[in-house]
Each structure stands twice: as structure tokens, then as C-alpha cells.
Amino acid sequence: MADLGLVKTLAGALGTNEASLTLILGLLAGYPLAFFQRQFLFGKSATLHHIYFTLTGLGILYANFGTDIIHHVICVFTNYMLMRIIGPKLLSVQLAFVFNMAYLLAGYHFCASNTYDVMWTTPHCVMTLRLIGLVTDHFDGGKDPAQQSADQKKLGLTRLPSLLEVAGHSFHFGGVLVGPQMYSLASFPYSSFPPAHLSLTLIFFQFPMRMYLDMIEGKLTDNTEGKRPACVVPALKRMAIGLGYTVAFAVLNGYYYDDYMTEPSFFELPWLQKYIFVLIWGKVMLYKYVGCWLLAEGSCILSSLTYNGRDEHGNPLWDSCKNIKLSKFEMVMSFQDVIDSFNINTNKWAAHYVYKRLKFLNNRMLSQLFTLVFLALWHGFHSGYYACFFLELVYVNAEKQAHDLMKVSPLVSSVVRHPVVRPFLLVALKLVLLAHLGYPLTPFALLKSAKWWQVHRSLYFTGHWPFLVFLAAAPFLKKLLKPRASKPSKDTKSE
Structure with a gap:
């Protein structure tokens, strides 16, 4: 991880550790980055957007993982070359699955320990699926339209994206932020207990290349007259709800934390009390996912990436990157x-x-x-x-x-x-x-x-x-x- 003196000093002042604070700042960085894009890049050239997303995403990754970002760069370039050399063929999809999964699993094998590890493999698991999806979409786009499903027609790529487009899509801050950032939320700085371990299960924001390119071309907006999308208020609402879930998790995690189930006092409890603990703990554990998904979704809304048309009343929808249906989840x-x-x-x-x-x-x-x-x-x-x-x-x-x-x-x-x-x-x-x-x-x-x-x-x-x-x-x-x-x-x- 990059050694940032200012972050280290600030972490000491707040009573947390440097890794935790760096990851949290990386998550919240999505908001000013998205706001800058909305204010100053909207309507500008696609090349400028791709460069911006590539550099900011790499910057966030470097702040967290230092020179280990070379693994991400290698995989992005390799998958681009697969599409370029082989073309939209089944072989390219098969090789993409084998290469990306083998690279990720090799990272797990050589880097993992007996606990949750926040290292380059954490965001790379997100990128693995994104790159597999990219090569598959390129294959789907090359099919005869009569052989394409509705989803394949919607997501398929009818042309080979450039290397810069692939890099911008792969390193977009809305995608690289979710995953490692969740590790430290329990310890910042509400709880005296150790931070809850990060479960990598299903923690990522996935948006296809077609959606990314539509955003770059200005198609994902509720304004049709070339005006900036009115997405600030929806983004801030999502951020506020996300912060609420995050704080709720951080507070409750002080009482319902993972490691308690390995302590002798847990096994001394009657069966019913143990089951009640697991019941409540499971709900609390899910709150860390919900909170971080909402925070990351807010930054994607702010960049207009999540625009999904209008509802039956004509109100704009900003939910195409939604990872949680809150009312249904709670009920x-x-x-x-x-x-x-x-x-x-x-x-x-x-x-x-x-x-x-x-x-x-x-x-x-x-x-x-x-x-x-x-x-x-x-x-x-x-x-x-x-x-x-x-x-x-x-x-x-x-x-x-x-x-x-x-x-x-x-x-x-x-x-x-x-x-x-x-x-x-x-x-x-x-x-x-x-x-x-x-x-x-x-x-x-x-x-x-x-x-x-x-x-x-x-x-x-x-x-x-x-x-x-x-x-x-x-x-x-x-x-x-x-x-x-x-x-x-x-x-x-x-x-």
C-alpha cells in the first residue's frame, strides 16, 4: 500500500489505522470525482473522459495497493489483445474465462492467509468478472442478430472497443471502489472491538461496456437539451441512506461481531440464545454490504451512469446500478x-x-x-x-x-x-x-x-x-x- 504521510497522521488523530482510513477515503472519493466529471467534462470529448476515468481509477488503486496495480494493468491489456487478435469468437470467451480465473486464483493461492486479506486481489475479483463480461459481450455482438437473445442485443458490442475505452471502463471509480473499502467501516471509529472481517461475497458494482459508452456519449441523462443531468439530489439521498446503514452496522457490530462465535462464552450459551445471536448477527452483517453498496451507488448516480429512463409518472429513474431493493430487503x-x-x-x-x-x-x-x-x-x-x-x-x-x-x-x-x-x-x-x-x-x-x-x-x-x-x-x-x-x-x- 502506498505510504501517504498525511493519511497516516490523520488516521492517528482519528484513532483508526492507516489502511482503514485510506480505504474509506477511496470510497468517498467517488463523490468529488463524479461531481468534477459532471461539472467540467459533460459534453466534452470521449477521449478526455476515458483518460480521466483511467487515471483516477489507477490513482485510487495505487493509493490502496501501491505497485500491485500492475496486475490489473496486465489483465486489462491481455483481455483487449484477446478481442483484437481472436475477434468475437467463442475461443476468445473461453480463453478469457480461463485466463482471468487462473490469474485471480493464482493471486489467492500466493497471497491469501487464513483471514480476510485486503490486497490487490480484493478489487481484482471485481475486475475479473468485468473483463470476462467485456469479452463475452464482444462475442455476443458478433453473432447473427437472429441468434441473439434480448439481453445479448442490449449488451452486445458490435465493434471492438479501443484500448483506451477498455481502460476507462475497467478503472472507472464506480467499479474499483466497491469491495476493499468495506473492510474497515466497522472500526471507523465507532467500535472498540476488532474490525469485522470483509466477506467478498457478491460485493461489486457491475456495469457493462455498453452502459459506460452510453454515459460517455451523453445518452444517460434526463435532460435532452444538452444540459447536465439533474442527478445531484438523488445521489446525495442515496449517500445519506448509505451512511445510515454504515453507522448502524458500525454500532451494532460492537455487540454482534464475527469473532464472538469462536469464543468460549458463545459455546456456553443455551442453544436458543446461540441461535438468536446468529439470527441478529446475520442481519447486522448484511448491513455493511447494504451501506457500502448505497455509498458507491451514489457516486455512480452523480456521474449519470445509472440513468434508466423515466417511470410511468415521467420521473427520472437513477437505478440501473442498484444493488439492493431496500423495501423488499427489509420485508x-x-x-x-x-x-x-x-x-x-x-x-x-x-x-x-x-x-x-x-x-x-x-x-x-x-x-x-x-x-x-x-x-x-x-x-x-x-x-x-x-x-x-x-x-x-x-x-x-x-x-x-x-x-x-x-x-x-x-x-x-x-x-x-x-x-x-x-x-x-x-x-x-x-x-x-x-x-x-x-x-x-x-x-x-x-x-x-x-x-x-x-x-x-x-x-x-x-x-x-x-x-x-x-x-x-x-x-x-x-x-x-x-x-x-x-x-x-x-x-x-x-x-
Whole structure:
């Protein structure tokens, strides 16, 4: 990391560490950078924009990781050459997947330790997916329009972007800021406990090259007369909400922090108290993601990158980079609601670039499994990632089986929908959902099996076996509860 004397002095005065303060300043730097772009670069040449985004993004990365930014530069140049030499062909996509994932995993292997590490691999995991997406969009754009899906027509690149365009897109401050900045928020400077570890799960802002180029060309604006977009107020609102979530996390993390689950006092608690702790901790843990996503989204709004047309009332929408649907997230009633409302950008990326490309398997379960394995591998080699994604797969499919059971069984459906039963059922479902948001996040936060296995064992694996048993029993329950077709009477046969 770059040695900035002023930052070191300021960090000492604020009672935090230099790395934490540097990362926080990097996150907040998005606002003045975006405001400068809006005020002084709007309507100017595309080349000027690309140079600005490249230099500012590299500057932020250098302030955090020093000369390790060479890894980002190597990968940006390599992916550009893949597109330039091979062209929009399937081979370029295959090589992009292999090269980018191999480079990232090599970084994890040679640099990682037994805890969350804030180093060049942290922002590079973001860049890995962005570069894979870029090469894939170039391939999609070269297809016959008749063979393109709606998403491919929307995102596909019909020409080879220049190296400067690729650099500007790759190093845009709205993309390089999210990820490493989250590490230190818990310790700045509200809590006396150690900073909460950063989970890399699904922490990134992804915007395709087509969106970036539309912004450069001035297409992403609510004003059609060449005026600057009216995005300052929406950006500041998002920043204010993000700060609220960040402060809430920093305060609550002092009581519900990761490492407590490895302390003897946690294991001495009764089972119910441990489960309640995990329930609340899981919700608090997610607040750090929400807060940082909102802060980063605000800087993207300020640069007009997020303009998404107008709603039915004619009001401008600034939500195309939205990574969290706040109202739905706070009111979720199912695991599918969590997926639909949380980490939207990652879900879209995984669906478009991985899941839908596995259609040839002709099996949704396998496609879903391979997609989750890819995401787990993208995070690294720690067993906690794979345990978390395994539980996600189990929960989502158990929920689908429950819905299918309601469809095939009028008896189950009538009981569930009964006006007396339904309120109690909704409360029970909400409690189960909250409890099983924290349970699968435990291995994700603690990483090593020696840690998270002890926590799950102390909870008697109650986040595992009820769902697994139900999945195994679901096919038999469907047969048992499905109404039998009535046999035709003898009179009917004789007719």
C-alpha cells in the first residue's frame, strides 16, 4: 500500500489505522470525482473522459495497493489483445474465462492467509468478472442478430472497443471502489472491538461496456437539451441512506461481531440464545454490504451512469446500478425474495454470463449448481465459501419444493391459506427466514472449517438436516398428498 504521510497522521488523530482510513477515503472519493466529471467534462470529448476515468481509477488503486496495480494493468491489456487478435469468437470467451480465473486464483493461492486479506486481489475479483463480461459481450455482438437473445442485443458490442475505452471502463471509480473499502467501516471509529472481517461475497458494482459508452456519449441523462443531468439530489439521498446503514452496522457490530462465535462464552450459551445471536448477527452483517453498496451507488448516480429512463409518472429513474431493493430487503418473506432484492448486480451477472450459457445441460438444477460453484471458486479456496453456497442451493430448492407441494395438494394449499392459520404461518416463516440468513453466513464469515463447523455443531446442524430431510421426502409427499384421479364408473364405461 502506498505510504501517504498525511493519511497516516490523520488516521492517528482519528484513532483508526492507516489502511482503514485510506480505504474509506477511496470510497468517498467517488463523490468529488463524479461531481468534477459532471461539472467540467459533460459534453466534452470521449477521449478526455476515458483518460480521466483511467487515471483516477489507477490513482485510487495505487493509493490502496501501491505497485500491485500492475496486475490489473496486465489483465486489462491481455483481455483487449484477446478481442483484437481472436475477434468475437467463442475461443476468445473461453480463453478469457480461463485466463482471468487462473490469474485471480493464482493471486489467492500466493497471497491469501487464513483471514480476510485486503490486497490487490480484493478489487481484482471485481475486475475479473468485468473483463470476462467485456469479452463475452464482444462475442455476443458478433453473432447473427437472429441468434441473439434480448439481453445479448442490449449488451452486445458490435465493434471492438479501443484500448483506451477498455481502460476507462475497467478503472472507472464506480467499479474499483466497491469491495476493499468495506473492510474497515466497522472500526471507523465507532467500535472498540476488532474490525469485522470483509466477506467478498457478491460485493461489486457491475456495469457493462455498453452502459459506460452510453454515459460517455451523453445518452444517460434526463435532460435532452444538452444540459447536465439533474442527478445531484438523488445521489446525495442515496449517500445519506448509505451512511445510515454504515453507522448502524458500525454500532451494532460492537455487540454482534464475527469473532464472538469462536469464543468460549458463545459455546456456553443455551442453544436458543446461540441461535438468536446468529439470527441478529446475520442481519447486522448484511448491513455493511447494504451501506457500502448505497455509498458507491451514489457516486455512480452523480456521474449519470445509472440513468434508466423515466417511470410511468415521467420521473427520472437513477437505478440501473442498484444493488439492493431496500423495501423488499427489509420485508423479505422467502429466500427467493432475498435473492431478488439483495446483490442484484451479481445475480444479473451470474445469470447472464454463466447460468444462461449452461442451457445446453438441459437441467436447471445442474446449471444452478455449476453457477454457484463458479461463484464460490471466484471467492477463493476457503471451505466456508462452498459451505455457504451449498446451503443457499439447499434452501432455495427446498422452498421451491414447498411451493410445488402446495400446487399439487389442495389440502396443503387450503390449510396454508386458511385465514386463522395464515398469520401464524407468516410469523413462523419470517423467523425461520431470519434464522437461516445468519446460519449459512457463518461459514462465509469464519472461512475455516475448524471454526464454522464448531458453530454449526453447537447448533446441532439445525440449519442443515430439516431442509435436507424435506428435500428427500418431497417427492414422496407429492405422491402421497396428490389427489387420486377418480376411476370412471361401470355405467360410464358401458356408454
